[in-house]
Amino acid sequence: MSSAQAASSSLPVKVQINDEIVQFPEVQPFIDEKGTLQVPLRVLSEKLGYQVTWAKQGDEVVIGLTRNKQSILLTTDMQQAIVDSKRISLESSPTLYQGSTYVPLRFITETFGSAIEWNEANQIAIVGTDGKSHKPAWIAPPQAPQALPAPSITDQIVQTANAYMGVPYVWGGTTPNGFDCSGFVRYVFQSKGIDLPRTSASMHSEAGTKVTDLKVGDLVFFASKSFNHVGIYLGNDQFISATSSRGVTVDSLSSSYWSARYVGAKRVL
Numbered sequence: 001m002s003s004a005q006a007a008s009s010s011l012p013v014k015v016q017i018n019d020e021i022v023q024f025p026e027v028q029p030f031i032d033e034k035g036t037l038q039v040p041l042r043v044l045s046e047k048l049g050y051q052v053t054w055a056k057q058g059d060e061v062v063i064g065l066t067r068n069k070q071s072i073l074l075t076t077d078m079q080q081a082i083v084d085s086k087r088i089s090l091e092s093s094p095t096l097y098q099g100s101t102y103v104p105l106r107f108i109t110e111t112f113g114s115a116i117e118w119n120e121a122n123q124i125a126i127v128g129t130d131g132k133s134h135k136p137a138w139i140a141p142p143q144a145p146q147a148l149p150a151p152s153i154t155d156q157i158v159q160t161a162n163a164y165m166g167v168p169y170v171w172g173g174t175t176p177n178g179f180d181c182s183g184f185v186r187y188v189f190q191s192k193g194i195d196l197p198r199t200s201a202s203m204h205s206e207a208g209t210k211v212t213d214l215k216v217g218d219l220v221f222f223a224s225k226s227f228n229h230v231g232i233y234l235g236n237d238q239f240i241s242a243t244s245s246r247g248v249t250v251d252s253l254s255s256s257y258w259s260a261r262y263v264g265a266k267r268v269l
Helices: 003-009 041-047 105-112 153-163 181-190 200-206
Strands: 014-017 037-040 051-057 060-067 070-075 080-083 086-089 095-097 100-104 115-119 124-128 209-211 219-224 227-235 238-243 247-252 262-267
Touching (some): 037 041, 041 051, 105 115, 153 181, 153 227, 181 200, 200 227
Parallel strands (some): 014 124
Antiparallel strands (some): 051 060, 070 080, 080 086, 095 100, 219 227, 219 262, 227 238
């Protein structure tokens, strides 16, 4: 990508000389793809007290800068400059963009003998010509706090299920006053607009898709000769369910009790 392309896509930056923000009436400074701050040469040079001359040579432009006994000669698209008859290398060549010549700010300030400081918070390059330290002359307005992304439906299911930890077990219970296992699972999913069958057996046979690679929010099923149970998988081998002994609680799928009764999982999200 060329410097000209970077000019149209990079964040806006400012240049400050001592305590004054430099106004660029036509084109603006920019940071190119190499991270170099490029500035319109004429405006900045004149602000620093230099006389600027221009000469066309074929497709290129030769720029002369003079102040007192110092002279600088630049040519567009050449990564060298002549400073008081000595050739020096540039970190990037002068570039024509929208009719204006851009040069690296650091070259200008170092060649002119001025210190430069980058203020990241306000995106300002501060050029000191008087040997003093200067604070930013412009403070960026505080950014509005970004709204946090809404939790996913899976996260909402888990948060809702965890909110009922400790609710007692009630046979046939379907409310926070007391749940049985399927009543608890159905209540949690229904609170998020997902309708499930009433019993664990119906959930196992009718709801969702059978899976073996468990993900958070999956329904996990357990059974024995006289026992059917359903819970919600929380990840990390944990699931939450309404148990007859402890009410709504979290257990491990790999515990000896539950692993012996595990019969599979269904995905409904």
